[in-house]
Amino acid sequence: MMSQALSPALEKKRAKKEERLQSHLQTYLNDSSARRSLVAASSDPNESVDGFLASFSQCRDQVEDKLSAILAKKSSKSDEGALECVREELKSLSLEIVNMESLVADSSFFLPTYIMQSSQSSITKLKEEIEATTAELLPKKKFSFRSKTAKPTKPVEKSQEILPAIPATVSDSNSIGPVLSFYGIKDQHDCTLVRYSQDLEDREFMLTNLSNCKIYLKGMCRALYVNKLRNCLVCTGPVTGSVLIDDVEGSTLMLASQQIRIHSTKNTDFYLRVRSRPIVEYTSSVRFAPFAFRYPGIEDALQAANLQEETGEWENVDDFRWLRAVQSPNWSILPPSERICIDETDNALKI
Amino acid sequence: MGLLSSLRRLYRSQADEARILFLGLDNAGKTTILKLLADGDIQTVTPTQGFHIQSLIYEGFRLNVWDIGGQRAIRPYWRNYFETTDALVYVFDCADRHRLKESGDELSLLLEEEKIIGVPLLVLANKQDLRHALPADEVAAGLNLVAIRDRTWQIQGCSAKTGDGLQEGMDWILQRVKNKGENRHAR
Numbered sequence A: 001m002m003s004q005a006l007s008p009a010l011e012k013k014r015a016k017k018e019e020r021l022q023s024h025l026q027t028y029l030n031d032s033s034a035r036r037s038l039v040a041a042s043s044d045p046n047e048s049v050d051g052f053l054a055s056f057s058q059c060r061d062q063v064e065d066k067l068s069a070i071l072a073k074k075s076s077k078s079d080e081g082a083l084e085c086v087r088e089e090l091k092s093l094s095l096e097i098v099n100m101e102s103l104v105a106d107s108s109f110f111l112p113t114y115i116m117q118s119s120q121s122s123i124t125k126l127k128e129e130i131e132a133t134t135a136e137l138l139p140k141k142k143f144s145f146r147s148k149t150a151k152p153t154k155p156v157e158k159s160q161e162i163l164p165a166i167p168a169t170v171s172d173s174n175s176i177g178p179v180l181s182f183y184g185i186k187d188q189h190d191c192t193l194v195r196y197s198q199d200l201e202d203r204e205f206m207l208t209n210l211s212n213c214k215i216y217l218k219g220m221c222r223a224l225y226v227n228k229l230r231n232c233l234v235c236t237g238p239v240t241g242s243v244l245i246d247d248v249e250g251s252t253l254m255l256a257s258q259q260i261r262i263h264s265t266k267n268t269d270f271y272l273r274v275r276s277r278p279i280v281e282y283t284s285s286v287r288f289a290p291f292a293f294r295y296p297g298i299e300d301a302l303q304a305a306n307l308q309e310e311t312g313e314w315e316n317v318d319d320f321r322w323l324r325a326v327q328s329p330n331w332s333i334l335p336p337s338e339r340i341c342i343d344e345t346d347n348a349l350k351i
Numbered sequence B: 001m002g003l004l005s006s007l008r009r010l011y012r013s014q015a016d017e018a019r020i021l022f023l024g025l026d027n028a029g030k031t032t033i034l035k036l037l038a039d040g041d042i043q044t045v046t047p048t049q050g051f052h053i054q055s056l057i058y059e060g061f062r063l064n065v066w067d068i069g070g071q072r073a074i075r076p077y078w079r080n081y082f083e084t085t086d087a088l089v090y091v092f093d094c095a096d097r098h099r100l101k102e103s104g105d106e107l108s109l110l111l112e113e114e115k116i117i118g119v120p121l122l123v124l125a126n127k128q129d130l131r132h133a134l135p136a137d138e139v140a141a142g143l144n145l146v147a148i149r150d151r152t153w154q155i156q157g158c159s160a161k162t163g164d165g166l167q168e169g170m171d172w173i174l175q176r177v178k179n180k181g182e183n184r185h186a187r
């Protein structure tokens, strides 16, 4: 939606939504003793490795127990109600995993590397188990939307959308060597995901193999690598280094960065704030417009990244495959009447 | 070999000067590294359209560095800059794991180029400040550096953001070009 003062009706709607979210969170926190210990552990001023290990293994055991309970029940009945129940249980396990990841991320600055690694691999293992169980017990659920017509501010339909800020550590199972090889969002389809500044601050972020997803990165990062997106909406806060984009189709990307390079991309709209000429290569049917993403705090972030002013560089696109003086046929300016604006300022908690 | 290049060789053979070539995929950080070495201001670096030349003075030695743009569409032009090169610096963005293979392929093509046979090679495994950057030894494996037999080479982890590793890298280059006569095969 466009940025403007909120009408009373909208104000009320938002308050209601926040209330719902709050109560959902509350129930969730109360329900889960593991979560309580997580909260305790991560707010402990004298972070200790022992505390971390205790909470982490408690979570892990709990997830494992629940998972075997789910599996044990599976044969009994398979009517719709039972399925729904299983779905809910699996969903809550996924939430547990997210919390475990968040615990690891929060503790990463005091954890020895080998503990980081072993926790990461237990998380990966649990995820695989949950995935396998899901595949076994649940028929595939289908979601889809078209990014071009979707209204990102409208409340949406999916479970992940009611989560608060979540660190996005995803470990790569094909990881080569001891360094975590992936930080970002990978292999996701039909979902909406938000990352906040504490998840992004001053590190690189990757978006890999996503389709029909809406991704909001509401914070600053050092570098962004985008690979293989189909029908996605991606909106990011400032990237202090560069953005590298490869293999994107049918998507909309709103990005702010010092440098932006776009490779092998088709049918995609870019809304850019950039300090050097945007570069395209092996790319066609892409359109450009000025950056139009807002969320609470973006002004400060843009300021910090030296990207507060619009210098108009977004339209000075350079097509490296078109070295002639006439305009490249591969890109164009997005007509003002077709431009959108993603304003999340009144949606601090909504995803 | 044409007259022009013989003249260039004569010129280059001045003992206190060397020509260094910076190559690598786009976004690797070539220009940023040079800017940091030259004047420290890395905020305003823009992607390189063609090439840019940067002179660096080290211990009274003048390094004329040719920094060539690495976008795929302009990589075929790299070969225009091979003449009279004393050392090759190949830069890799260690957070760009997706393109490790692509970068390795470009490097192996380079190493087959006749005009730079035997030229010492320094691989800069850049952006080590990023948390999930590949460490230098994995880059070495990914680029298959152990297969190199016809020249001296070295790999150095570094960051143009923090400056780490760059001194070591440049020291190595300096050593190689100071006794360039011994390193080069006859051309």
Ligand SMILES: Nc1nc2c(ncn2[C@@H]2O[C@H](COP(=O)(O)OP(=O)(O)OP(=O)(O)O)[C@@H](O)[C@H]2O)c(=O)[nH]1
Pocket (backbone or CB within 6 Å): A222, A223, A240, A241, A242, A258, A259, B024, B025, B026, B027, B028, B029, B030, B031, B032, B033, B042, B045, B046, B047, B048, B049, B068, B069, B070, B071, B091, B126, B127, B128, B129, B130, B158, B159, B160, B161, B162
């Ligand atoms: N975090 C981090 N960013 C870096 C580092 N080195 C370079 N960058 C960033 O990477 C982006 C690309 O750097 P450039 O120096 O333009 O890359 P290049 O190799 O010259 O690219 P081309 O000119 O296109 O061939 C810039 O946004 C730099 O700020 C580094 O060591 N760490």
Ligand SMILES: [Mg+2]
Pocket (backbone or CB within 6 Å): B030, B031, B032, B046, B047, B048, B067, B068, B069, B070
């Ligand atoms: Mg450059």
